[in-house]
Amino acid sequence: MRVLRIAGKNLASLADEFSVDFTSQPLSDAGLFAISGPTGAGKSTLLDALCLALYDDTPRLHKAEGKSPDVGDPVSSQDPRTLLRRGAAEGWAEVDFVGNDGESYRARWNVWRARTKAAGALQPTTMSLHKLPGLQPLGHKKTEVMAEIVQRIGLSFDQFTRAVLLAQNEFSAFLKARDDERGTLLETLTGSGIYSEISKRAFERWRAEELALKTLPPAWPTSNRCRLSSAMRSSRSPKLRKLPCMPLPSGSRHWKPTCAGTSKPNALP
DSSP states (O other), rough: OEEEEEEEEEOOOOOEEEEHHHHHHHHTGSOOOOOSSTTTTSSSHHHHHHHHHHSSGGGGGGGOOOOOOOSSSOEEEEGGGGBTTTTEEEEEEEEEEOOOOSSSEEEEEEEEEEGOOOOOOOOBOOEEEEEETTTOOOOSHHHHHHHHHHHHHHHHHHHHHHHOOOOOOHHHHHSOOOOHHHHHHHHHHHTTTHHHHHHHHHHHHHHHHHHHHHHOOOOOOOOOOOOHHHHTTOSOOOHHTTTOOOOTTTTOOOEOOOOTTTTTEEEOO
């Protein structure tokens, strides 16, 4: 997953529309860059817009407690709608990105107030996902859109905030993750999951072959050789004289060699 552009409108400390295009100069040629500025300049809001457009959530809300006053009933301080700038009637966040399949997409998150008035009550948020450049819609309901986004990114919100976007003072969350969780994250980020799949299939093949081996009949002891009667060995039939000696099954005194046209030998009484 690679972020191409982050945009939004009326989110937290960023009023009106804003956009950061990582495909344009000078960011397109920058291997490493920093988002800097004084407190309240909107550094964290850019990252909020990224998470809202993709997951309808953002890390800093998880630390909020209580409720925030609003028109009508107060809303939870962890509600992403509280990031709509005070006094604004509507806002949105938008992200263009390249998915794990190499295709480009645009994810969008919308929030607004009733009657598109600043005094209106907060309405339920909506999300959309379009494939670029033709803006082909993917998913209809919000839950369907979110599932489509996760599928194309390959990371859940928790995984994304542990490996891609590490919130302030949260870098240790990745380091402290369990070995299996950290391994899954690294596989997804580096695209090396195919090796786990190969290992899994090799183990399944080994297990299937082992079970098949256990279903085979037990081998007869090598010391239990066939004993052809003297009459059979002195037979004038050249075919019979050329037959190889075969194992004698338990409980049988003599063994009748396999003759041409038969598939199994039979024990003589």
